[in-house]
Amino acid sequence: MLKYLLKRFFWxxxxxxxxxxxxxxxxxxxxxxxxxxxxxxxxxxxxxxRQKLRELYSLDKPVIVQYSLWMKRxxxxxxxxxxxxxxxxxxxxxxxxxxxxxxxMIQEALPITLLINVLSLILIIAIALPLGVVSALxxxxxxxxxxxLFVFIGFAxxxxxxxxxxMYWTGVQHNWLPISGLQSLGHEHLHWLGKTLDTLKHLALPxxxxxxxxxxxxxxFVRNGMLEVLHQDYITTARSKGLNEHRVIYGHALxxxxxxxxxxxxxxxxxxxxxxxxxxxxxAIPGMGKLFYDAVLMRDFPVIMGILTIGxxxxxxxxxxxxxxxxxxxxRVRRGVMQ
Amino acid sequence: MKHALRNPLxxxxxxxxxxxxxxxxxxxxxxxxxxxxxNVKAILLAPETNHWMxxxxxxxxxxxxxxxxxxxxxxVGFVAVGIATLIGxxxxxxxxxxxxxxxxxxxxxxxxxLSIPTFFLILAVIAFLTPSIWNIMIVIGLTSWMGxxxxxxAEFLSLRNREFxxxxxxxxxxxxxxxxxxxxxxxxxxxxxxxxxxxxxAVLVESGLSFLGLGVQAPQASxxxxxxxxxxxxxxxWWLSLFPGLAILLTVLGYNLLGDGLRDAYNPRSNQx
Numbered sequence: 349m350l351k352y353l354l355k356r357f358f359w360x361x362x363x364x365x366x367x368x369x370x371x372x373x374x375x376x377x378x379x380x381x382x383x384x385x386x387x388x389x390x391x392x393x394x395x396x397x398r399q400k401l402r403e404l405y406s407l408d409k410p411v412i413v414q415y416s417l418w419m420k421r422x423x424x425x426x427x428x429x430x431x432x433x434x435x436x437x438x439x440x441x442x443x444x445x446x447x448x449x450x451x452x453m454i455q456e457a458l459p460i461t462l463l464i465n466v467l468s469l470i471l472i473i474a475i476a477l478p479l480g481v482v483s484a485l486x487x488x489x490x491x492x493x494x495x496x497l498f499v500f501i502g503f504a505x506x507x508x509x510x511x512x513x514x515m516y517w518t519g520v521q522h523n524w525l526p527i528s529g530l531q532s533l534g535h536e537h538l539h540w541l542g543k544t545l546d547t548l549k550h551l552a553l554p555x556x557x558x559x560x561x562x563x564x565x566x567x568x569f570v571r572n573g574m575l576e577v578l579h580q581d582y583i584t585t586a587r588s589k590g591l592n593e594h595r596v597i598y599g600h601a602l603x604x605x606x607x608x609x610x611x612x613x614x615x616x617x618x619x620x621x622x623x624x625x626x627x628x629x630x631x632a633i634p635g636m637g638k639l640f641y642d643a644v645l646m647r648d649f650p651v652i653m654g655i656l657t658i659g660x661x662x663x664x665x666x667x668x669x670x671x672x673x674x675x676x677x678x679x680r681v682r683r684g685v686m687q
Numbered sequence: 688m689k690h691a692l693r694n695p696l697x698x699x700x701x702x703x704x705x706x707x708x709x710x711x712x713x714x715x716x717x718x719x720x721x722x723x724x725x726n727v728k729a730i731l732l733a734p735e736t737n738h739w740m741x742x743x744x745x746x747x748x749x750x751x752x753x754x755x756x757x758x759x760x761x762x763v764g765f766v767a768v769g770i771a772t773l774i775g776x777x778x779x780x781x782x783x784x785x786x787x788x789x790x791x792x793x794x795x796x797x798x799x800x801l802s803i804p805t806f807f808l809i810l811a812v813i814a815f816l817t818p819s820i821w822n823i824m825i826v827i828g829l830t831s832w833m834g835x836x837x838x839x840x841a842e843f844l845s846l847r848n849r850e851f852x853x854x855x856x857x858x859x860x861x862x863x864x865x866x867x868x869x870x871x872x873x874x875x876x877x878x879x880x881x882x883x884x885x886x887x888x889a890v891l892v893e894s895g896l897s898f899l900g901l902g903v904q905a906p907q908a909s910x911x912x913x914x915x916x917x918x919x920x921x922x923x924x925w926w927l928s929l930f931p932g933l934a935i936l937l938t939v940l941g942y943n944l945l946g947d948g949l950r951d952a953y954n955p956r957s958n959q960x
Contacts, residue, residue, distance in 0.1 A: 504939035509932035622806030
């Protein structure tokens with residue numbers, strides 16, 4: 349097991365290098381850099397001063413030289429500083445001579461996106477699991493058809509449209525929920541309980557929307573997994589030895605049907621991170637998606653590269669954790685891995 | 688296909704898609720107005736007999752814009768998936784047929800591509816290019832071929848050593864003949880299913896990009912940018928946001944129901960009852 353883990357772990361390094369190379373090339377294939385977007389804020393900037401800026405950021409060098417400079421910095425885990433946001437560190441906080449701490453951009457944004465995704469994942473499991481099980485047990489009956497249709501509608505709803513509609517309905521028409529940001533005015537004067545409630549209220553819509561659009565895949569997966577398991581011989585065995593139906597379904601079938609879900613969660617990480625762009629820009633939530641969107645519009649290369657690298661790293665770690673968890677949960681897989 | 692359409696949900700999906708495709712095809716003949724004709728005397732009219740879906744902030748007829756926008760949204764879906772499927776078939780076939788180091792290189796590239804959040808990648812490229820419908824199709828296509836590649840490779844691996852393939856090989860069939868007349872036709876069903884499901888997600892991605900203002904540019908209509916225009920009027924013109932959202936929902940729903948129905952019909956394991 350340890351040997352397998354080490355192998356997987358070291359395999360992540362060439363993968364990360366590949367990912368960063370592809371991201372870097374794609375980013376530089378397209379025309380334009382920070383100077384062309386900054387020029388739109390300050391049309392008076394002369395060609396000479398733009399050239400100076402390019403030299404400062406090494407943007408005048410060939411792409412491959414820029415990439416090796418980036419790699420050299422990355423080798424010391426230095427993600428660099430933002431072009432656009434007054435030299436803020438991209439990843440982690442730095443301290444200057446006087447002891448003033450400047451927080452990193454990803455350091456601030458990542459926990460917010462992770463929190464939204466974890467909460468929506470919990471909501472997804474709470475809803476999708478029972479739906480999938482009922483749907484499988486009533487295969488091809490009315491309940492199955494209704495659930496499947498509902499699930500497919502959830503899958504097909506454009507998230508941003510639902511966000512817009514709910515925002516209008518709950519926020520503008522009825523004033524039930526706040527529609528943007530993470531904190532109300534005067535948040536800092538609240539008691540800790542009030543603070544938590546305030547933040548949760550702000551998170552309610554984004555979490556709900558991300559759960560609705562992610563629910564379908566999981567519910568269908570549970571349904572199909574259950575159907576497959578229910579036809580296995582050991583289910584017949586369990587039934588024929590006189591176990592009651594409840595134990596057959598929840599003790600034998602469901603446990604086995606849920607195993608592959610572990611892998612699905614691992615694989616869905618990039619989608620979750622990528623999907624945060626639209627929701628975060630609608631609700632003005634300062635998470636990874638919003639950060640990336642702003643960075644892309646500003647052509648802020650270090651931030652773009654930082655987010656892509658961290659996103660890919662999270663994905664790889666997620667996959668590794670999922671595979672290990674799967675092996676831990678299923679002895680058959682474990683034996684396959686060891687051999 | 689016949690078998691799949693006995694599933695009521697797949698039939699619903701098929702009907703939705705057929706209806707939407709038909710409407711998009713005959714849009715020029717049935718659209719009541721020019722989709723880009725501005726009419727300052729008819730700004731933000733609610734749905735009525737002359738304008739079934741109302742008018743927008745420039746007095747353009749929303750129904751006409753929806754019909755023409757449908758052509759764009761569907762076209763983006765088709766072309767993007769076409770590109771992705773083509774790349775996927777070529778790479779998957781090469782990897783699955785020749786195995787060895789080619790296989791390793793292709794599959795590791797797939798792993799790398801799958802680890803990058805795709806929407807970020809699309810965003811990074813689109814934001815740097817002049818937004819146009821062709822750029823969007825190409826970029827969506829170039830970032831969504833990984834699934835098909837894996838699928839085709841897996842099919843080829845399992846078919847490669849079947850008796851009919853070995854027999855053809857023993858009779859002296861060349862590689863190209865084996866691939867195009869024996870292996871590919873037998874892998875077609877899963878490829879079609881994944882393409883149908885792919886169109887659904889391409890339509891969603893396009894509308895998301897248009898919504899962020901990075902997609903199809905005004906005055907050309909697409910469902911995504913009708914919705915973006917509607918965003919600003921949401922407090923007093925609900926019809927501008929409702930109809931394009933419903934159209935996207937129905938299209939994606941239709942493709943998903945159809946794709947899933949087809950997959951069920953061809954997967955004997957989930958059909959034992």
